[in-house]
Amino acid sequence: xxxxxxxxxxxxxxxxxxxxxxxxxxxxxxxxxxxxxxxxxxxxxxxxxxxxxxxxxxxxxxxxxxxxxxxxxxxxxxxxxxxxxxxxxxxxxxxxxxxxxxxxxxxxxxxxxxxxxxxxxxxxxxxxxxxxxxxxxxxxxxxxxxxxxxxxxxxxxxxxxxxxxxxxxx
Numbered sequence: 001x002x003x004x005x006x007x008x009x010x011x012x013x014x015x016x017x018x019x020x021x022x023x024x025x026x027x028x029x030x031x032x033x034x035x036x037x038x039x040x041x042x043x044x045x046x047x048x049x050x051x052x053x054x055x056x057x058x059x060x061x062x063x064x065x066x067x068x069x070x071x072x073x074x075x076x077x078x079x080x081x082x083x084x085x086x087x088x089x090x091x092x093x094x095x096x097x098x099x100x101x102x103x104x105x106x107x108x109x110x111x112x113x114x115x116x117x118x119x120x121x122x123x124x125x126x127x128x129x130x131x132x133x134x135x136x137x138x139x140x141x142x143x144x145x146x147x148x149x150x151x152x153x154x155x156x157x158x159x160x161x162x163x164x165x166x167x168x169x170x
Contacts, residue, residue, distance in 0.1 A: 004070065004095035005087060009033030010046035011151060012058040012103040018122040019152070020056070020103050028145060029128045029152075032120065033096070046099040054120055055109040058101035064154055069096040069147035096144070098151040125156045 009031040012020045021031050034049040036042050043061040050058045072093040078085060129152045 002092040004093050005091040006036040007094050007096040008036055008042040008046045008099055009096060010050050010058055010099045010101055012050060012101050014103045014122060018124055019128050020120050020122055021128060022120040042097050043099060052111040056106040057104035059104050061099050061101035064098045064100055064151050066098055066150045066154055069144055125152060128152050
């Protein structure tokens with residue numbers, strides 16, 4: 001059986017506990033992230049992807065203890081770019097884990113502005129949670145949004161203090 005394409009999304013927080021993210025066209029509040037390259041850890045990929053997509057850095061990255069979001073792809077799907085079609089040949093879908101880290105200001109200029117990522121800004125956890133789960137109810141959310149909602153709830157309910165002091169869960 002083909003493997004999953006490993007991915008990571010990172011929630012970068014400032015010292016006041018605000019999360020850096022954006023409202024993506026395909027849904028509500030989103031975190032930055034992308035694929036984990038062969039031989040790379042999810043934490044390293046989170047830092048690399050965050051810097052590539054935002055022009056800022058994230059330090060002290062650690063994985064959040066929430067279930068990954070798994071998407072199985074339709075092997076008969078022939079849409080998308082040549083790169084996307086090749087990925088469907090190589091992988092059965094994606095498996096996204098979630099990370100937290102400390103926001104470090106950078107240039108603010110993404111490495112590849114052509115990716116079409118919206119410019120990020122800081123949001124309170126309450127605002128991010130409300131936009132990740134409109135109405136505050138996770139039932140019926142798209143699976144990716146529900147996973148982001150769980151990550152934000154984790155940060156709000158205790159994970160934030162560990163993140164801000166760079167003390168990952170044991």
